[in-house]
Amino acid sequence: MKIPSPCFVLDEKKLIRNLEIIDHVQKNADVEIILAFKGFSMWSAFPVVKQYVNGATASSLNEVKLCNEEMGVKSHTYCVAYADEEFDEIVTNSSHLTFNSLNQYQQFIDRVPLDVSVGLRVNPEWSDVETDLYNPSSPVSRLGISSSNLSDLPPRVEGLHFHVLCESDSFALENVLSSFELKFGHLLPNIKWVNMGGGHLMTRKGYDTNHLINLLSAFKEKYDVDIILEPGSAFAWQTGDLHTTVLDVVDNGGKKTAIFDGSFTCHMPDCLEMPYRPKLQNGSDVSIESWHPYRLGGVSCLAGDYLEQYWFEKPLRAGDPIVFKDMIHYTMVKTSTFNGVKHPSIGIIKKDGKFELVKEFGYTDFKERLS
DSSP: OOOOSSEEEEEHHHHHHHHHHHHHHHHHHTOEEOEETTTOOOGGGHHHHTTTOOOEEESSHHHHHHIIIIIOSOEEEEOSSOOHHHHHHHHHTEEEEEESSHHHHHHHGGGSOTTSEEEEEBOOOOOOOOOGGGOOOSTTOSSSBOGGGOSSOOTTEEEEEOOOOSSBOHHHHHHHHHHHHHHHGGGGGGOSEEEOOSOBOTTSTTOOHHHHHHHHHHHHHHHTOEEEEOOSHHHHTTSEEEEEEEEEEEEETTEEEEEESSOHHHHOTHHHHSOOOOOBSSSBSSOOTTSEEEEEEOSSSOTTOEEEEEEESSOOOTTOEEEESSOSSSTGGGOOOGGGOOOOEEEEEOTTSOEEEEEOOOHHHHHTTOO
């Protein structure tokens, strides 16, 4: 089957490669690694994921439902704030429940069944993340409880949770743990588990998995706690692309813009928010002498729906493909139908090399998001 355009395409072999690395870490460090839906919730791939990990983390009622339905287990749940009308359904379908504040703990703790393990999110106030939009470790962050507000563990709290990394290495985690122990070490002898969140990009080339394993093993032995990691990017890192097609080339003010049948604001918002420049399968993000420069522009009416120059070996024409690399983690979960722009289809290149179209989107999908 021909790959439609636009289309997110997952490579199953590459996903399995990542899962094998993740499984190696969790077995050798004797920790639990679960999938973070916030980074990868392509549930058509969950039958493969479930062969390597046994759980997932959810941050909303919808993600809790997805975990129960498609992963087949209750979720590890953390929400920035729980709504009263959703709480009972969330907690009924959760194995672990983490509160972001002591206010929410006090409001809901009496409604948490005894078989649900309760945790608190804390802020160790250290991170290597330089982009403020993705850095929750500020002393005034709304995410997590500061050490100055947590001298003792409230009743029923069995775990502590932090999440301050983003596509980071194990040495960044080592620094986080130093700060975490300094600020919350007095609580560690009285808990059962520590959830170290996500941002552990253990599937990236060059990542020192042995250092990670040794770091986790030492912490686990020192405090006699269970350790949970919940990476999002690591699962789907470099496992698939966004396939698009040039529709037009606009030449104004001496600058050519290739308009493709996708959108940065609708389909790749990190490119505008972070900002982040994706690699191309059939072009270069750095200047190559004698190649042809083009800005790439989406089909939405947002004036800023473009990225500055990429270079192509041959002049671009309508009908030419443009393939954006590494678009499966985080990108897919942030898409929108702003402007009614067509949502990319979703497909998988299976282990045998054959393409399987999983989902197509149309007018009904756009219309039913609104009323």
